[in-house]
Amino acid sequence: MTVTEVKPDTTRKIPEHPKSLLLRMDRMPHIWCSRCGIGITVGCFASAMEKTGLSPDDITVTSGIGCTGRVAGYVKADSFHTTHGRAIPFTVGLALTRPDLKHVVFSGDGDLISIGGNHFIHAARRNQNMLVICVNNFTYAMTGGQLAPTTPVTARATTAPYGSFERPFSLPTLAISAGASYVARWTSLHIRRITDSMTEALQRRGFRFIEIIAPCSTIYARRNKLGTGLDLMKYYYENSVIDHNASVDDLDIGFQSKIVVGKFVDKDRPSYGKSMHEHFRKVLGNKYQPPVSGKMEIDKSWSGCTESQDTTVTDEVQS
Amino acid sequence: MPESNYWRKPFDADKVKSPDGTVYVIKDRCKGCGFCVEFCPRGVLVLSTEFNRKGYHPPEVIHPDRCVNCDLCERICPEFAIYCLNQEEIIELAP
Numbered sequence: 001m002t003v004t005e006v007k008p009d010t011t012r013k014i015p016e017h018p019k020s021l022l023l024r025m026d027r028m029p030h031i032w033c034s035r036c037g038i039g040i041t042v043g044c045f046a047s048a049m050e051k052t053g054l055s056p057d058d059i060t061v062t063s064g065i066g067c068t069g070r071v072a073g074y075v076k077a078d079s080f081h082t083t084h085g086r087a088i089p090f091t092v093g094l095a096l097t098r099p100d101l102k103h104v105v106f107s108g109d110g111d112l113i114s115i116g117g118n119h120f121i122h123a124a125r126r127n128q129n130m131l132v133i134c135v136n137n138f139t140y141a142m143t144g145g146q147l148a149p150t151t152p153v154t155a156r157a158t159t160a161p162y163g164s165f166e167r168p169f170s171l172p173t174l175a176i177s178a179g180a181s182y183v184a185r186w187t188s189l190h191i192r193r194i195t196d197s198m199t200e201a202l203q204r205r206g207f208r209f210i211e212i213i214a215p216c217s218t219i220y221a222r223r224n225k226l227g228t229g230l231d232l233m234k235y236y237y238e239n240s241v242i243d244h245n246a247s248v249d250d251l252d253i254g255f256q257s258k259i260v261v262g263k264f265v266d267k268d269r270p271s272y273g274k275s276m277h278e279h280f281r282k283v284l285g286n287k288y289q290p291p292v293s294g295k296m297e298i299d300k301s302w303s304g305c306t307e308s309q310d311t312t313v314t315d316e317v318q319s
Numbered sequence: 320m321p322e323s324n325y326w327r328k329p330f331d332a333d334k335v336k337s338p339d340g341t342v343y344v345i346k347d348r349c350k351g352c353g354f355c356v357e358f359c360p361r362g363v364l365v366l367s368t369e370f371n372r373k374g375y376h377p378p379e380v381i382h383p384d385r386c387v388n389c390d391l392c393e394r395i396c397p398e399f400a401i402y403c404l405n406q407e408e409i410i411e412l413a414p
Contacts, residue, residue, distance in 0.1 A: 179329065
């Protein structure tokens with residue numbers, strides 16, 4: 001093997017990382033472990049932002065608690081690190097006040113589906129205007145590897161030393177049954193497909209859900225003797241099956257079993273705001289004054305923002 | 320990974336020139352996961368024996384001429400420590 005010189009030589013000024021306009025490179029290296037998959041999804045998100053042509057001012061990123069909860073600190077968009085499980089309620093507020101922006105919830109499975117599970121299903125039911133990116137690593141990694149609602153049967157956790165016997169959640173099934181308008185699942189190896197999926201989902205309205213299965217090298221792989229994150233990436237390479245028309249029964253993930261990935265749902269359903277406007281226009285007619293979109297200042301014309309106006313609306317309805 | 324020897328030679332291989340890329344590694348940011356080395360389709364990289372400041376082995380470019388600027392290493396790197404650029408991007412990003 002001939003070892004040739006690296007070009008260009010080290011004396012030359014090294015160009016900036018291409019993602020440095022969208023990610024806070026001054027905070028790197030980040031806190032995630034070696035061989036963790038979360039960094040890949042953040043990179044794909046930055047690529048998707050680039051592809052849509054949206055400026056970072058047009059996007060908000062909200063995270064909950066956990067490893068993936070740290071994402072909010074690494075993107076250059078307006079971001080917030082909420083309390084445990086409350087990333088979706090926070091974004092519901094953002095989506096109602098600023099319907100002109102793109103709202104992204106970037107969090108983990110323990111945060112979104114376990115403690116925030118109720119918020120998740122109700123935001124999906126109402127078709128709230130947000131993109132939810134859930135990085136699923138099958139465990140509560142930051143707190144030391146407890147049993148998560150996504151841990152596959154027979155996989156070990158600190159609170160299940162003899163293996164789990166609970167049926168785990170299948171997150172796309174949950175999102176589909178709750179009524180999400182866009183549902184996709186990829187593994188962190190499908191970098192181009194994640195990017196395409198995020199690009200597509202950023203341009204839609206309504207509740208969009210993307211599950212990304214990511215390797216947890218330090219906790220999940222070590223406790224289950226699966227090698228390192230690199231071995232899990234090889235496992236994704238060999239065992240992921242792309243099937244866009246998969247039935248919900250095929251979406252369950254067993255311990256080291258086949259993983260069905262793909263874009264499962266992409267339908268147009270009126271979002272929460274649109275349904276509200278249509279309903280009130282029908283019921284109230286000309287009396288209904290829709291909220292002014294794209295204004296941070298709360299306008300007087302916005303019915304429902306103050307108590308007095310709220311009562312007048314209800315009075316009108318009653319009369 | 321060896322060079323792609325399981326694809327047939329395209330009919331217009333003599334007319335179309337494959338793009339050139341230059342790989343940059345930010346060595347002190349790398350955590351030595353080896354994703355780029357494992358999944359590079361052209362076998363450009365190898366894990367070096369030297370240590371970086373944190374004690375990891377960063378990747379090393381051993382076949383710079385093979386890089387086709389496919390951006391896979393850049394996208395699969397969880398640490399944002401490696402990226403490949405073509406000549407126009409280099410001029411744009413490092414004036």
